[in-house]
Amino acid sequence: MPPSGDLLIRRAGRVVTNAGEPLDGPAAVSVRNGVIAWVGPDARVPWTITDAPELDAGGACVVPGFVDPHTHALWAGSRRAEYVARRQGERYDGGGIASTVAATTAATDEELVAAAADRLTAMAANGTTTVEVKTGYGLAPEAELRLLRLVGVLADRVPLRVEPTLLAHVVPAGADRAAHVAALAAVLPEAKALGARWLDVFCDRGAYTVAEARTLLGAGRAAGLGGRLHAEQLSRTGAAALAAECGCASADHLEHVDPAAAAAMAAAGTVGVLLPTATLTTGGGWDYARVLRDAGVTLALGTDCNPGTSWCESMPYALQLAAPLLGLTVAEALAAATAGGAAALRRPDLGVLRLNRAGDLVVLAADHEADLLAHLGAPAVRTTVVGGVPVAGQRHIH
């Protein structure tokens, strides 16, 4: 549950607001009742907001909280054997999902929620303030609804903003495909009632076909669920064009996207979610961000946190890969990790430090945002703030 409070951050060496040029310090940021009330020079803080608890940034850079628009953070078990096998040269085709489904099915509700809460706590320590969490390790409709209920329990337990997504991951082994798609479509109104905001479909080789994904997205829209799509990760199937056709908020992965599909995404306002940690593991090329950028697609950045292809709770690590490997500038990478994620989740209240937007921000363990990307593997975050309340890192206020 995201907290809400008052906070006055003083002596920031620099503030990246995503609303105009960064502000050089000493600067201050005020949060009242969970939303941004004032941003400006430290010497000009209005007296009306000085009664709030104060956090001394000590010259560090303040940026909007990271918005991670793509995670599979609810799972049980380990994919260690698959990792070892892949390092010995085996290809990944999505088959390892079955082992996570078995472990997740066998785990108790509390084991699943506790493990996921630990992951989200690690994310908060790495500066994430909003996280999308997908189901997807149940497969059968009833099992997916169970996981969706648990995402709701998780959201109540952690001090982050959680966006719940029902994921159609892969068709269960041995299932009649058409019957399974129909059964999944039939439970989408219940998914909506359980708090899902999004329906995501893994549309790729070894997962759902474009026709199946189109059917599911249509049923999701009828049930009031926004659409997202795992698209063009392992092969080029036409999924990115489908995301544009169906008005999806985002298409994600996109290693095999082509310029025509990217242009369609740009025209439809479908955000391209870059997941470089997954690219690192699955061994795709790195040219896709340029294809998307050249087409004018809004870019977002996520961790894809999952046990098989991207075991990562760190947006700073994703940023450190994205800039050099995907060819993004510092400003582009940071915008993708903040405002881009907010756009991918259709949350205009997030990702920007501007009057009346959410008071979600990160005091970096650096005095400039470029150092966050350049200083590889270093501790990146001093304090993470959600709704004006420090939730991770140094929380000394006075």
Ligand SMILES: [Zn+2]
């Ligand atoms: Zn994913």
